[in-house]
Amino acid sequence: MSLVDTASKYEAIQAFDRIPIVDLEGLSSTSPQVRSELAHQVRDACVNVGFLYVKNHGIPEDYIQNALDAMKRFFALSLENKMKVHFKTTPNYKGYSPLLSGNNDPNNRGDLQEGFEFGWEEFNVRTDDEKRANDGVMAGVNVWPPDLPEFREAVLNYYHAAVKLGKSLFPLFALALDLPETFFDDKTKNSAAIMRTLHYPPQTGPVDDRIIGIGAHTDWECFTILWQEPEIQALQVLNRDKQWINAPPIPGTLVINLGDQFARWTNDVFKSTVHRAINRSGVRRYSIPLFFGTDYDVRLEPISTCVSSERPPKYEVVKAGDYIRTKLEATYGH
């Protein structure tokens, strides 16, 4: 079945009530058959749900644990200390964002989370790295908490492993879109990958429904790789019937969800699905999204396999980086 027909089929049938789990064991395989079977599962999840869990993702457990320990120590610092790396002191929204400083749902009053954001960086920073300087909001210089020297190494280790995973997913998404595996190579050269470490305090007592952990939103990039703390339910995904479906952490998996860059590029064949997080667990919750986008100058023109006479282009063509910049300004620029 053609891609566009698959999309129409799913859009017509009952809304999803669960998020599929895809085993990435075959991701390193060079067998065309293994890769095509894997791409088929990914395609189903992307076209129907826009969310999937992946297991056998290849990120070592101790990288995750070390990053978690380091972020717990960071968020436990005094507010005064964390404010030394406030995002308003940096060019491109890198650094610390306090509770309620972001607002992902314009109907809400702020997101009840605090975060720390950074982008691509080698362990040994080269000061002459022009690529980073020229890459607009996608990159820019990172800042690091001055009083917590081990934080940088711990989170960068996880970041590099997650970026590697993200890069290996692009060929699979290309196959899922009936494109050559290399389609995204020249469009994703500069690792436009932004990571946030997030802390959600527990929400107890009466809940103001206009203040939750992170309000209903779609992500903005191609896809997000999300680690969520085990055993704490917070993330929810909105299906086509407008029902919130829980996306609990599943041991040994990461969540992958698609964002607006992919939705626009694929003419909504790939779904950028609305989601939110509410921490009513009674304890603190931590999560780590890595937002994976394209290079700044990529024009998101509808991919040929995703348009037909029945499915004409839905979106105005924009530059990928401009799209992210507009979203950042709307969410954190107030």
Ligand SMILES: O=C(O)CCC(=O)C(=O)O
């Ligand atoms: O913390 C989570 O589970 C979700 C975070 C999220 O959706 C985001 O940062 O875009």
Ligand SMILES: [Fe+2]
């Ligand atoms: Fe999100």
